[in-house]
Amino acid sequence: MTAYPDTLPGLLARNRERFLNRTALREKDLGIWQEVSWNRYYDHVKHCCLGLRSLGLQRGDKVAILGDNCREWLYTDLGAQSAGAVAVGVYPTNPPKQVEYVLRHSDASVVVVKDQEQADKVLEVKPRLPGLKKIVAVDMKGLRHYGDSDLMSFSELEAIGARSAAAEPGLFEELIAKTGPEDVALMVYTSGTTGPPKGAMLTHANLVSLAGSFAGVLDMSHGDQVVSYLPLCHIAERLVSVILALHVGYTVNFAESIDTVQESLYEIAPTVFVAVPRIWEKMHAAINIRMKDATFLKKAAYRVWIPFGRSMVEREIQGKNIHLGWRLLHRLGYLCLYRPILGKLGLLRVRVAISGSAPIAPEILKFYRAMGLRISEVYGQTEGSGVSHIHHGKDTKIGSVGRPLPGVECRLGQDGEITTRSPMLFAGYYKDPEATEAVRGDGWLHSGDVGVMDEGGYLYVTDRKKDIIITSGGKNIAPSEIENRLKCSPFINEAVVIGDGRPYLTALIQIDYDTVSKWAQDRNLSFTTFKSLAQNRQVYELIDEEVQEANREFSRVEGIKKFTLLDKQLDHDDDELTATLKVRRKSVETKFKGLIDSLYGRR
Numbered sequence: 001m002t003a004y005p006d007t008l009p010g011l012l013a014r015n016r017e018r019f020l021n022r023t024a025l026r027e028k029d030l031g032i033w034q035e036v037s038w039n040r041y042y043d044h045v046k047h048c049c050l051g052l053r054s055l056g057l058q059r060g061d062k063v064a065i066l067g068d069n070c071r072e073w074l075y076t077d078l079g080a081q082s083a084g085a086v087a088v089g090v091y092p093t094n095p096p097k098q099v100e101y102v103l104r105h106s107d108a109s110v111v112v113v114k115d116q117e118q119a120d121k122v123l124e125v126k127p128r129l130p131g132l133k134k135i136v137a138v139d140m141k142g143l144r145h146y147g148d149s150d151l152m153s154f155s156e157l158e159a160i161g162a163r164s165a166a167a168e169p170g171l172f173e174e175l176i177a178k179t180g181p182e183d184v185a186l187m188v189y190t191s192g193t194t195g196p197p198k199g200a201m202l203t204h205a206n207l208v209s210l211a212g213s214f215a216g217v218l219d220m221s222h223g224d225q226v227v228s229y230l231p232l233c234h235i236a237e238r239l240v241s242v243i244l245a246l247h248v249g250y251t252v253n254f255a256e257s258i259d260t261v262q263e264s265l266y267e268i269a270p271t272v273f274v275a276v277p278r279i280w281e282k283m284h285a286a287i288n289i290r291m292k293d294a295t296f297l298k299k300a301a302y303r304v305w306i307p308f309g310r311s312m313v314e315r316e317i318q319g320k321n322i323h324l325g326w327r328l329l330h331r332l333g334y335l336c337l338y339r340p341i342l343g344k345l346g347l348l349r350v351r352v353a354i355s356g357s358a359p360i361a362p363e364i365l366k367f368y369r370a371m372g373l374r375i376s377e378v379y380g381q382t383e384g385s386g387v388s389h390i391h392h393g394k395d396t397k398i399g400s401v402g403r404p405l406p407g408v409e410c411r412l413g414q415d416g417e418i419t420t421r422s423p424m425l426f427a428g429y430y431k432d433p434e435a436t437e438a439v440r441g442d443g444w445l446h447s448g449d450v451g452v453m454d455e456g457g458y459l460y461v462t463d464r465k466k467d468i469i470i471t472s473g474g475k476n477i478a479p480s481e482i483e484n485r486l487k488c489s490p491f492i493n494e495a496v497v498i499g500d501g502r503p504y505l506t507a508l509i510q511i512d513y514d515t516v517s518k519w520a521q522d523r524n525l526s527f528t529t530f531k532s533l534a535q536n537r538q539v540y541e542l543i544d545e546e547v548q549e550a551n552r553e554f555s556r557v558e559g560i561k562k563f564t565l566l567d568k569q570l571d572h573d574d575d576e577l578t579a580t581l582k583v584r585r586k587s588v589e590t591k592f593k594g595l596i597d598s599l600y601g602r603r
Contacts, residue, residue: 007204008185009045009082009176011211011246016042019222019249027071027254028264036071038249044071044158046172048079051161052110053175055134059084062106062187066090066099066122067114069228069254072138072154074242076112077186077232081204082172084179087186088199089233091579092118093572098579100125102189103132106199106430110134112154116142123148181205184427188235188382199430200382202235209423210239210385211247213405217392218352222249224271225349229261234580235386236356240274265346272352277360277484278581280375283345284364285490289515292522305333309370317398330372338371347373354378356387357580359461361484365398377401379461384408384445385424389459400458410459411444417465418451419444450478467585469500475557477505482560485553489546490515494570496588497560498596506599507563508592509543510570516542531567540565562599566592 002017004010015024015038025036036044052063063080065073065087080087088106090099092114099121103111109131113119119137123146126132137143138154165172185204189197226245230237241252250272255264265273291302312330315322342348353368356378365375374394379401380387388410391402404410408422421444428436439446450468451461462468463478470476479497486495486507494510513530516539520527527533543565551559570576575587589596 005177005179005204006181006208007081007176007179007183008207008243008246009078009179010204011208012038012042012045012078013173013176015246015249022222022249023251024245024249025071025074025252025254026268028256028260031256033253033267041074044075045078045082046165047158047161048072048075048154049082049161049172049175050164051157051159052079052085053083054160054164055110055157057083057085057110059178061085061110062088062108064088064090064103064106064108064111065233066092066094066111066118067138068092068258069230069232069237069241070114070138071254072112073114073232074252076136077238077242081179081185082176084175084183086184086201089186089188089231089238091231091233093231093579094121095573096121096124100128102197102199103129106187106189107131110136112136112138115139119143119146119151123151126150179204181208186238187430188233188238190382198432198435201427201430202382202385203427206385206424206426207243208247209407210387210405211243213407213424214239214387214390215244215248216406217390219393220244220248220250220272220352224248224250224352225253225268226250226272226274227253227255227261227264227268227270229255229258229264230274230276231579234357235382236274236276239386240272262346266344267346269346269349271349272354273347273350274354274356276357276580277355277364277487278358280355280360280364280368281487284367284488285512285515287341287345288490289518301337305337306367306370308333309338309372310366313366313369313398334372342371342373352376354390356380358582359480359484361488362399363485363488365396369396369398379459381445381447383426383439384420384422385426388420388422388424397456397458400454400460402459403457404459410453412451412453413446415465416450416452416462418447418449418459418461420447421445469497469505471499471502471504471557477558482550482554482558483507485550486547486560489543489550491519491542491546494583496583496585498589498599502600504557504561505559506596507547507560508566508588508595509547509563510566511539511543513569530569534565534567564595564599566595 004013019038021037023035024038024041026033063085065076077087090102111122122135135151136154136157140153181204184201185207187199187201189199226240228241245252253268255261353373353375355375368375374396376391376396378387379389388408389401389404408420410420425445448465449461450463450465451459453459463480467479468476469479482497483495486492491512492509493512496508497505499505511534547560547563576584
């Protein structure tokens with residue numbers, strides 16, 4: 001086999017040689033799954049790369065990608081890297097102002113957009129971006145009459161690249177060979193929970209090292225299937241859909257749209273599934289709601305087999321022996337209940353299930369494990385290439401985020417801060433040496449998270465260092481643990497615990513509109529909007545029951561004494577959530593200061 005550089009384009013070239021006509025990508029178009037072989041994948045990347053180069057792209061330049069997940073996203077990502085440029089993902093949910101920030105800060109010279117919606121954002125801010133030379137649109141629907149000379153179609157870009165490939169055979173291979181492991185492959189903008197997003201520069205060496213370590217602790221093969229649906233500009237989806245896919249050689253499937261993900265899961269039945277906690281929570285809530293409308297026999301089966309499964313999980317956690325009789329009963333429960341539920345969710349074939357990006361409540365993990373689905377909670381930072389800790393194999397210790405990946409060292413600071421050192425440590429923040437020095441100046445990545453480690457080397461993340469609440473009584477409290485327990489309720493979508501410097505804990509709670517509206521309709525409660533539903537007294541009483549149930553699992557000082565229901569949904573556009581749907585705690589506390597003060601008897 002030909003020797004290729006240890007870069008992402010190098011892995012693509014290797015896979016083309018190894019797999020040739022095996023399916024690399026699959027995307028649903030007009031209801032029909034279209035397949036792309038590794039050979040065609042390679043050709044698309046080649047034509048995109050040479051097309052970008054024909055537009056004047058130089059080594060070290062930045063190519064931004066703005067749009068939902070699709071094959072062209074990957075072609076552009078790897079095409080830019082093959083040319084020695086840097087790929088920069090932009091969240092498709094970003095409003096024009098935030099799109100402008102990333103394009104300007106990254107010095108992007110070319111931006112590839114998915115459709116008219118994303119093109120309009122770029123065109124709105126383009127007069128303030130003198131460095132932006134070209135806008136390339138994957139879907140030209142609605143754009144052909146715009147008449148902007150800097151706007152072109154992706155198919156036109158590939159056609160230019162194909163002509164270049166014909167005129168200069170071997171040029172693409174030369175470009176791949178010139179790109180080395182220490183070159184920056186991509187720039188990932190952090191979610192910016194505490195300030196403006198920063199561009200974390202990750203090298204090919206970082207990403208190839210991560211892929212080798214990650215795949216080494218999980219049983220993954222080229223026969224696996226994944227569904228790509230989380231934003232590709234986030235390091236988690238980039239890991240699954242690009243980096244690991246190139247290392248392992250499995251098939252990546254793209255849904256028709258974000259609204260058809262559940263349908264795609266059911267059709268594809270992936271063997272590897274990665275989700276953020278909110279996805280797992282929503283699936284859990286959906287199961288509970290569906291069971292309320294199920295037949296008598298299905299309800300009876302649920303009431304019998306879910307508690308039984310939970311009792312098995314508790315015995316396993318406590319290290320107790322699970323004898324053959326219990327295992328046979330669990331198998332019967334699998335046939336009667338667990339299998340049908342997992343099948344409906346599209347998770348029946350999943351053998352590698354992962355939750356990442358934020359903490360998840362142990363109760364949610366126990367629920368899925370009761371049905372036989374072991375979810376491994378992973379931990380890491382973008383600056384460490386995304387993952388530093390994971391459960392190895394089937395060794396899933398609920399409550400922890402596992403042990404370090406091979407090649408990762410972890411230690412805790414005097415204040416409990418989690419720090420790591422590995423070959424995956426990023427090259428630094430773009431145009432921000434001071435921030436780079438602050439986070440990795442001593443060679444260790446300072447996460448800003450606080451945790452503890454047990455004697456087996458398992459890491460338990462307590463909370464963000466800056467989010468730790470110290471009450472007026474001097475009690476240190478980690479709000480995320482309480483918030484995650486509250487979100488176990490199918491009726492609670494988001495919870496923000498307040499209490500720093502105050503005598504007791506309170507919470508701002510956002511109801512889950514789907515489940516609460518269904519609950520209200522079943523009781524003939526009238527409402528017209530989210531606001532009218534949240535202001536209903538009976539809804540408040542419903543949530544109060546859920547809060548009191550959660551309080552029973554905490555000490556008195558850690559319980560929620562008062563809460564209020566938000567009459568609007570927290571929103572990314574209103575600067576209340578990051579693009580990855582994490583709460584901007586400081587922004588929320590400032591925006592709802594009046595509500596918070598009222599919970600403490602102040603106006």
